[in-house]
Amino acid sequence: MELTVYLAGQIHDDWRGEVKKLAKERDLPLHFVGPQENHDRSDNIGEDIMGEQPNKVFRDDAASSVNNFRTQVLLQKSDAVIALFGEKYKQWNTAMDASAAIQLGKPLILVRPDSLVHPLKELSNQANVTVESIEQALDVLAYIYE
Template sequence: MELTVYLAGQIHDDWRETIKQEAAKRDLPIEFVGPQTVHERSDSIGEDILGEQPGKLFRDDAASSINNFRTQVLLQKSDAVIALFGENYKQWNTAMDASAAIQLRKPLILIRPESLIHPLKELSNQANVTVETYDQAIDVLSYIYE
């Protein structure tokens, strides 16, 4: 049985590759999907499809509509979601994706460091599982196959 897992979280480092590599090491039959990780593409997709916009607000709105469309389709097709909250970046998109997963009743694994226990307490309470490391998240997925 192959699972599709949506990887929600910041796009500024290679944490997704770490998750994918660990899953591959364990021979887990998982397809990973997620947001557009090429920042420039994500920011310009509205104008790339709809043409030049009359200002920054309209440019961001056009890009947001298309990025939200992509996220909604991929979240709905996913069997589970991993949402990473780290300490280095603002996590608005991660919170939005995690909340959408909860609303769609998608099983949610939340990864967050100990320092974010308090600010994420409500979201963590709604997740199926909250862990602190990538390995723990993969352990949870591995358990499905035992």
């Protein structure tokens, strides 16, 4: 049984690649989806589809509507969600995706460092499982197959 896992979180480093590598090493039957990882493509998609916008506000609005559509489709098709909160980047997209997963009734694994326990306490309380590393998140998914 292959599960589809949505990887929610920032796109500025290769944490998704690490998750995929570790899952492959463990021979876990997981298929991963997530947000558009090409930052320029994500920022430009609205204008690429709808044409040049009159200013940056409209440009961002057009891009966010297309990105939100993509996220909603992929979240709905996913069996589970891993939402990673890290130390370095602002985490608005991660919080939005985690909240959407909760609203859709998707099982959610929240990954957050010890330093973010307090600011994420409400979201952590709504997640199915909260862990501190991607290795622990994969341990949770591996437990499904035992």
